[in-house]
Amino acid sequence: MAETPTTPAEALARRASVQQRLLSLENELTRLRRELVHLGGEHRLPGLFLTVEVAGTQVLLPSDSVQEVVRLVEMQPLPGAPPQVMGAFTYRGVSALAVDLAVLMGVRREPSLDAHLVVCSGSRTVALLVDHVQDIVEAPLLVDRAEGEERSPWDTTGLMAGLCRTADGGLRPLLRTSAILAISEET
DSSP states (O other): OOOOOOSHHHHHHHHHHHHHHHHHHHHHHHHHHHHHHHHOSOEEOOSEEEEEEETTEEEEEEGGGEEEEEEOOOOBOOTTOOTTEEEEEEETTEEEEEEEHHHHTTOOOOOOTTOEEEEEOSSSOEEEEESEEEEEEESOEEEOOOTTOOOOGGGGTTOEEEEEEOTTSOEEEEEOHHHHHHHHHTO
16 A cells, blocks of 8 residues: 555645556456457356446446435536536535436437436546436446447446446446546546
8 A cells, every 4th residue: 555645736646646556457357358248158247237228228327436315405606617507515524516418329318307416436536417217227237339220328438347238138338437526536
């Protein structure tokens, strides 16, 4: 374990370095998962995954990155924030950022009053705005896109860690929550 930073500037630099290394590791994990799929055979992802709907598309979020699901609340706008950042709100006494996943897909819409915020675990409290929380999926099958299969709007976002087939036969993008959380760090 490295030394504890002694100044706020050192702590900030160290934090940025650790986040960059974590993102690099996640990118490598994504690459290795794709390689496994291309090598053939069945590869199930261990654990539980939350299925959410965003702008008409169902996606999976690893449940270990989900802290809680809460109802949509009033947001305080953040001047100069990127378009995907809806604003800030108070979550259990802490300031939290809300990121609209639909905007990351290029979809602009007014969220429904039935929308939810998926509060993610991390160094900064960030909640992902989703239209609906569907269910929990256990050990989805990691797959490669079949020839001629329709592309997902998530393919171009850089936020997809892979593609999974669930027990109901559905094909769902697996989101890289750390990449989404990294976006919020820039705010």
